[in-house]
Structures are given as C-alpha cells and as structure tokens.
Amino acid sequence: MSVIFQRRSVRSYLPQPVEDDKIERILRAGMEAPSAHNRRPWEFIVITGEEDRKAIADMSPYAKMVPQAAAAIAVCVNLDLGGGDATGDTWWVQDLAAATENILLQIVEEGLGGVWLGWYPDKDRVEAFSRRFGLPGNIVPFAVIALGYPDAKKPPEKKERFDPRRVHYGAYGKQK
Numbered sequence: 001m002s003v004i005f006q007r008r009s010v011r012s013y014l015p016q017p018v019e020d021d022k023i024e025r026i027l028r029a030g031m032e033a034p035s036a037h038n039r040r041p042w043e044f045i046v047i048t049g050e051e052d053r054k055a056i057a058d059m060s061p062y063a064k065m066v067p068q069a070a071a072a073i074a075v076c077v078n079l080d081l082g083g084g085d086a087t088g089d090t091w092w093v094q095d096l097a098a099a100t101e102n103i104l105l106q107i108v109e110e111g112l113g114g115v116w117l118g119w120y121p122d123k124d125r126v127e128a129f130s131r132r133f134g135l136p137g138n139i140v141p142f143a144v145i146a147l148g149y150p151d152a153k154k155p156p157e158k159k160e161r162f163d164p165r166r167v168h169y170g171a172y173g174k175q176k
C-alpha cells in the first residue's frame, strides 16, 4: 500500500530519538516538492532540544504532543526567494504546503509518525516562534511537524475517505 494511504496524523511517540539519516531523507523529500516558478522558497529548522520542544508546545494549544516527539521540523518560507507581502504574491503558501505533505509522506516511509501543526497565518504563533528561534523578518514559519517513532499502543484511527459524491464528471453536479 502506498504511503499516501497509510498516513495518518500520529500524536503519540516512543521515547526514542530519530536517526540523522532518516531526518536527512525526510528533508530531501520536502525539497522535492513542486513549486510555482520553481522558486523553492523553503527553509527548514530541525529542533530536538527538550527546552525548545516545550517552548513550541506553549506557543499553540494544538501542539501539546511536541515535548513527547523526538523532533520537530519547522517548514519556513524565505520571502526573499518566494514573493511576499509587498507584492501580494502568496504562491509560496502552496509551495510550502506541498513540501509539508512530502515530509509527512517520507516520515511514513521511514517507519515514523508525524503530525502537521498549523502555524502561518496565526500571528501569535508566527511571532512567538520567530522570536525564540531567531528568525529574521524575511523568514516566516509556515508549519511545524512533530515526529518520532509511533507509540503502537495508540494506532491512529483509519476509515474509508473516498466519497464519490465529491467527484464531478464534465461539469459540476454531474455524476458518472
């Protein structure tokens, strides 16, 4: 089965570090994502320190699993490479979402589990993260991905999601 169909958000992890070679392959997968005008405006911050992971958990009510995760990867945009507020060019949001999904899929491929934590466009989260991790003004944290070896005692729920009513053939509302 393809990793696309295996992937589910994993929020419980074993207390076991993730090997550097796995992290590197995960980052390589992120950088393989498609990108508008092939700008590839991403930058990644790998965070493993305990105090740093606790600090991330305090920045969002939905990031409470981060201290338990072996690592967090912040997927950031470099606005100097990928447009920005001055031009109103926000194609980078799609680039960064594609990179984030690639990372989540490679995490599965590596036998790990991860979860996408929304950061941008929440102003408070973006500011808190930027302050703590020394991001210059042109670097904006888009998403944080918590990852680690999954706690098999708590496998994520898995249900069929394909819904033919959401698919239209030829024109909206037309079914096969």
Ligand SMILES: Cc1cc2nc3c(=O)[nH]c(=O)nc-3n(C[C@H](O)[C@H](O)[C@H](O)COP(=O)(O)O)c2cc1C
Pocket (backbone or CB within 6 Å): 007, 008, 009, 010, 011, 060, 062, 063, 115, 116, 117, 118, 119, 156
């Ligand atoms: C943009 C975005 C932001 C998300 N933010 C969070 C988050 O802050 N915390 C969290 O636990 N899950 C977060 N998720 C994961 C979703 O809750 C999850 O993908 C959804 O419930 C579907 O479950 P699945 O990933 O297992 O398929 C986010 C997902 C996306 C795409």
